[in-house]
Structures are given as C-alpha cells and as structure tokens.
Amino acid sequence: MRILYVDIDTLRPDHLGCYGYPRQTSPNIDAVAKDAVRFTDCYCSDAPCLPSRAALMTGRFGIHTGCVGHGGTNAEMCQEGPGRGMADFNGRYNLPAVMRRAGMHTASISSFPDRHGAWWFNGGFDETYNIGKRGLEAAHEVIPVALDWLERHRTEENWFLHVHVWDPHIPYRTPQAYGEPFREEPLPDAWMTEERLAAHRRRKPGGHSACEVTGYDNKPNPATPRQPVEIKSLDDFKHMIDEYDTGIRYADTQLGLVFDYLREQGLYDDMAVIISSDHGEDLGEMGSYCEHGEADYVTTHIPMIIKWPGCAKNVASHGFHYNLDLLPTLVDLLGGVPPFTCNPVVGNPNPVVYDGKSYADCVRTGQDGGREYLVVSQCAHVCQRSVRFGDYLYIRTYHDGYHLTPSEELFNVREDPHETHNLAKEKPELCWHAAWYLERWVADNMLSNIDHRNADPLWNVIAEGGPFHCRGYLQDYCKRLEATDRSDCAEQLRREHAREL
Known part of the structure; x- marks a missing residue:
C-alpha cells in the first residue's frame, strides 16, 4: 500500500470548496475529495500545533501523553519510567512506527520537529527532511522535495509519506508575485459587523486581539508584508480573510503538482491519500484574530479527507471523530498490523492501549458514525476544555489567557458557527449536561493515569504560571x-x- 498524508497547517474545513466554501481556494484538494470520504465533524483532541500532532501520532489524549502546551513541562511527553526499553513509545507504537511494522518505508517532509523541539515526532520514520526554516517556508520550498522523493520511490509498492505545508499559518507568507486572487471577491459570509468589531476592539483584549493581531502589539514586520497587524475596519477584516484564503490557494496550487505527478505515473488510483490539518484558525471568532488559541469550534474543527482504494467516493460522512482516531483506523483499513516483538521478559509485546477508535467502516462505506461526544482541550494560549455534543459546543475556561473570557460558554455551532451568541445563561441545563460529560471524561482518563503519570497536565500548566503564550x-x-x-x-x-x- 502507498499512503500519502498531506498535512496542511492551520486549515479550516469551512474554507475549502469541498466543505461548501464558495471561493475557489482548493480546486486540487476538491478533486481528491471527489474520490474520497469527507468527514464533516473531525476535531483535534488537543490544540494547537504541538499537542495536536502529539495526539495524532500517539493515538492518545494529551491528558495521557502529558503534551498539552508549547512550553514548560507540558510541552514534552511524559517520561515512560522504568518500563521504557531501548526504543521509546514513538519508536515502536506511534503512527509511522505502526506503518513501518505494516511493511512500509516511512518518510516525513516537515520542519515541525525543529520549530517545536519535538524530536519525538521523527520516531518511526525511516527518513525525515527538514526544509530548515522552522515553519516559515512557503509551499514551493516543500513540494520539490516531495516530488524528488516520489520520483526516487515511485516503483516501490509500500510507503507512507507525510508532506507538511504551512501556508495558511501566520505570518502569511505567500510570495508577493502570486498577487491577490480574492481582492475583488466579496466575503462569502457577512457575519462580522461594524458593531461586533468595535466591541472586540473595546472589550476583547489579549494576544491576537483585533488591536494586536500578531501578539501583544501591532508592529508590522517588513519581512511579512502580507500579514495584518491590526483590524480597525471591515475592510481590514476582509483583507485578513483574503490573505488567509490566498495561503490556502497557494498551498493547493503547489499540492496540485504532487497530485498531478501521481496521476501521470499511474499511482493515484491504487493508493491512499489523506488530507487533514493540525487545527483550524479563529479569524475574528471569539474576538481572536489570526490565531488558534482557544478550545473553540473553529480552532479544533479540522478537515479529514480519506481516499482509500476500493472504498467510498465523493461522500460526506457525519459523526464525531478525533484526529487521534486515525491511527487505529489505518490499522483497521490495512487489515491489522503485526505486533512489535520485544524481549518477553520486559512484558507484553504489544502493551499500548490507544485512546483512538477506528472509523474504518465509515471510510469503506461512507456511512455516518462516530462518538457520542468529544472533549477537546487547549493549554498553550488559554487553559480550556470543551465538549462537542449534539449541535453544541460547551467551553469551560480555567485560565483565560488575558482575554477576559467567561468561565462558561455554550454555542449552537450548527446555527452559529462563528460563535457569536453565548447561550450559557439561557440554557443552563445544557451546560450542566456538558459539564457532566466533561467531569466523566476527566475522571475516566485520570483513572488510567494512576501510575507514574498521575497529574492532570492542565493544572500543571496553570501551576507553572499559566499558558505559555501569555x-x-x-x-x-x-x-x-x-x-x-x-x-x-x-x-x-x-x-x-x-x-x-
């Protein structure tokens, strides 16, 4: 089996044509989606970048790995303790290590480990390629490396290739020569109003607010002329959306070269292509601009497009899934993977219990399916845990990251996807229901932490001084x-x- 995993950083599904976006941001991704199952309610369990990919790769929640933030103790995985062998978890049981056990040659083209000091991410890969710009590279610097790799390995039957592009992530880095493809197009959704923007500027402080888009000030960087630094007007707001969409379009254009190559070589039809992201991006939602700093609907909601030979095509599957569900799903689709063999004196040769649950049947048939509810977390910019259930998202804030966020929020994200109306006071019974889900989830997961990893990482982040980015x-x-x-x-x-x- 050949598997291409396309990892597009900071990609909102609602800005892709295949998810209903009217702007032409993603014609090449949309073409793949016609041959795939498109999952409408997939979420990263732990936002943003570092904890999200830790969950994806390990198949486990941050409350188990300990990796929930971008700095301090909880930017690292928990120590494995006395049971650790010569290779650690990520060399034996993470996603690429499992693909390697399935007989695949594994490779990653990503500067993510360098950007975050997350060297564990390389575990399980036979080859890793670092562009060297720590996430500031544009897609045209990544894709030639991918095309070269594919050319050298195109005759091989079994490989897993991870290709990571950053273009929708701030600072916006699309080359100036690419122009402004959306400048003359109106915004598809007029949810932002002058009154709402004025309220954000006046009463929603904190990093990446309307007055301080790039952090805690509004100083421009000559090296990134496309990046807005303050949103003063609806024209500024439109410019921000245009630049975000341009980043998606640029990444899509470059990725189209990869998809075209695979078709030209006769590889595309019989291989798997997975397109996803680590998290979304608030573009004014929650009073946050150009940032993925909440455990809200927009930040945690991610695209998941899976093209698998012999499986359903051009269909949307509804149901709640985590990004960490992908690992067991791939194992299921591959028909199982041989266990890792180790010295029997050490213990069980396959001791890992993943938090992920397979949704392979949804890939095979396109049917709906998934979990009853999800709990998603953020501890890098704020400390929040949220519950996605029914039509709603409930957010519990433990540290607001200096945004003056209420301790409880409730949004009907089906009717109000931009999270403009907090229903917590109007629907207390739904808040109680969600809080019960949350308490049960924490209790169940802390019980499985009862060995040497018996601290809740969220509270450790707060004890160390709060979220890293504030x-x-x-x-x-x-x-x-x-x-x-x-x-x-x-x-x-x-x-x-x-x-x-």
Whole structure:
C-alpha cells in the first residue's frame, strides 16, 4: 500500500470548496475529495500545533501523553519510567512506527520537529527532511522535495509519506508575485459587523486581539508584508480573510503538482491519500484574530479527507471523530498490523492501549458514525476544555489567557458557527449536561493515569504560571491597554490575575 498524508497547517474545513466554501481556494484538494470520504465533524483532541500532532501520532489524549502546551513541562511527553526499553513509545507504537511494522518505508517532509523541539515526532520514520526554516517556508520550498522523493520511490509498492505545508499559518507568507486572487471577491459570509468589531476592539483584549493581531502589539514586520497587524475596519477584516484564503490557494496550487505527478505515473488510483490539518484558525471568532488559541469550534474543527482504494467516493460522512482516531483506523483499513516483538521478559509485546477508535467502516462505506461526544482541550494560549455534543459546543475556561473570557460558554455551532451568541445563561441545563460529560471524561482518563503519570497536565500548566503564550506579558500588556483607552480592561486583568503580577 502507498499512503500519502498531506498535512496542511492551520486549515479550516469551512474554507475549502469541498466543505461548501464558495471561493475557489482548493480546486486540487476538491478533486481528491471527489474520490474520497469527507468527514464533516473531525476535531483535534488537543490544540494547537504541538499537542495536536502529539495526539495524532500517539493515538492518545494529551491528558495521557502529558503534551498539552508549547512550553514548560507540558510541552514534552511524559517520561515512560522504568518500563521504557531501548526504543521509546514513538519508536515502536506511534503512527509511522505502526506503518513501518505494516511493511512500509516511512518518510516525513516537515520542519515541525525543529520549530517545536519535538524530536519525538521523527520516531518511526525511516527518513525525515527538514526544509530548515522552522515553519516559515512557503509551499514551493516543500513540494520539490516531495516530488524528488516520489520520483526516487515511485516503483516501490509500500510507503507512507507525510508532506507538511504551512501556508495558511501566520505570518502569511505567500510570495508577493502570486498577487491577490480574492481582492475583488466579496466575503462569502457577512457575519462580522461594524458593531461586533468595535466591541472586540473595546472589550476583547489579549494576544491576537483585533488591536494586536500578531501578539501583544501591532508592529508590522517588513519581512511579512502580507500579514495584518491590526483590524480597525471591515475592510481590514476582509483583507485578513483574503490573505488567509490566498495561503490556502497557494498551498493547493503547489499540492496540485504532487497530485498531478501521481496521476501521470499511474499511482493515484491504487493508493491512499489523506488530507487533514493540525487545527483550524479563529479569524475574528471569539474576538481572536489570526490565531488558534482557544478550545473553540473553529480552532479544533479540522478537515479529514480519506481516499482509500476500493472504498467510498465523493461522500460526506457525519459523526464525531478525533484526529487521534486515525491511527487505529489505518490499522483497521490495512487489515491489522503485526505486533512489535520485544524481549518477553520486559512484558507484553504489544502493551499500548490507544485512546483512538477506528472509523474504518465509515471510510469503506461512507456511512455516518462516530462518538457520542468529544472533549477537546487547549493549554498553550488559554487553559480550556470543551465538549462537542449534539449541535453544541460547551467551553469551560480555567485560565483565560488575558482575554477576559467567561468561565462558561455554550454555542449552537450548527446555527452559529462563528460563535457569536453565548447561550450559557439561557440554557443552563445544557451546560450542566456538558459539564457532566466533561467531569466523566476527566475522571475516566485520570483513572488510567494512576501510575507514574498521575497529574492532570492542565493544572500543571496553570501551576507553572499559566499558558505559555501569555506568560510574562501581563505587566507590560496592561500598560499598553491603558495607553490605548482600555484602562478598564487593564484593571480587570490585574484584579483577576493578581497572583501573576
């Protein structure tokens, strides 16, 4: 079996044509989707980049791996302790290691491990290629490496290739010569209003707010002229959406070279192609601009497109799935994988219990199916856990990342996908229901942590000073708020986060 895994960073499904977006952002991806099953409700279990890929690769929740943030103790996997062998978990049981056990030559083209110091990500790959720009490269710097690899391995029967492009991720890096393909097109959705934007600028502080798009200030970087630094008007808002969509279109154009090559070589029809992302991107939702800093619907909702030989084509499958469900799904689709063999004195030769659950039957038939509910987490920009159930998303905030976020929020994401109306006070019974789901999930997963990994990583992040991306910013940021006519926000932040001053 040949498998191509296309990993497009920071990609919202609702900005792809195959998911209903009217702009022509993704003609090449859309063409693959016609030969595939498109999953409409797939979510990363742990956002953003680092914890999401930790979950994808291990098939386990961050509450088990310990990897839930971007810095501090919980930017690392938990130590495996006395049971660790000469190779660790990621050399034996993660996704590429399992593909290798299935007889595949495994390779990754990604600068992700370098960007995040996540060297465990390379475990299980026979070959790894680092473009060397730590995630700041454009797709045209990645795709030639992929095409060269495919040319050298095109006659081989069994391989798994991971190709990672970053173009929708900020800072927007599409070459200036590519132009502005969406400049003359109106926005497909007029959900952002002058009144809502004004409220965001006045009452939604924090990193990547409308007044500080790139962090905690609005200073432009000459090296990234496409990147907005402040959203003052609806014209600015449209420009931000245009640039995000341009990043998707540029990645799609470059990936089209790969898909065309596979067709020209006669490989495409009999191979698997998987297209997904690590997380989405808030583009004004939750008062957050150009960032994936919440455990909200838009950040955690990801595309999942699976083209598999002999399976369903051009169909949408509905039902809740995690990104970490992919590992057992692939094992199921491959008809099982030989167990890892080790010294029997050490113990069970295949001791891993994955949190992921196979949805291979949905791939085979296109039928609906999935879990009753999902719990998704974010501990890099804020500390939140959320429950996706029915038509709703319930968000519980433990540390607001200086955004002045309510402790409880509830959104009907079917009717209100941009999360504009918090229903928590109107529907307390649904909040109680979701809180029960959340408590049960935490309790069940902490019981399986009862060995040497018996701490909840969310609370450890808070104990170490809060989410990594807001640590150390409070004092100076409050001064900026005072200097920009938001003294009331500064006063509230100082009051609510007094222990951090």
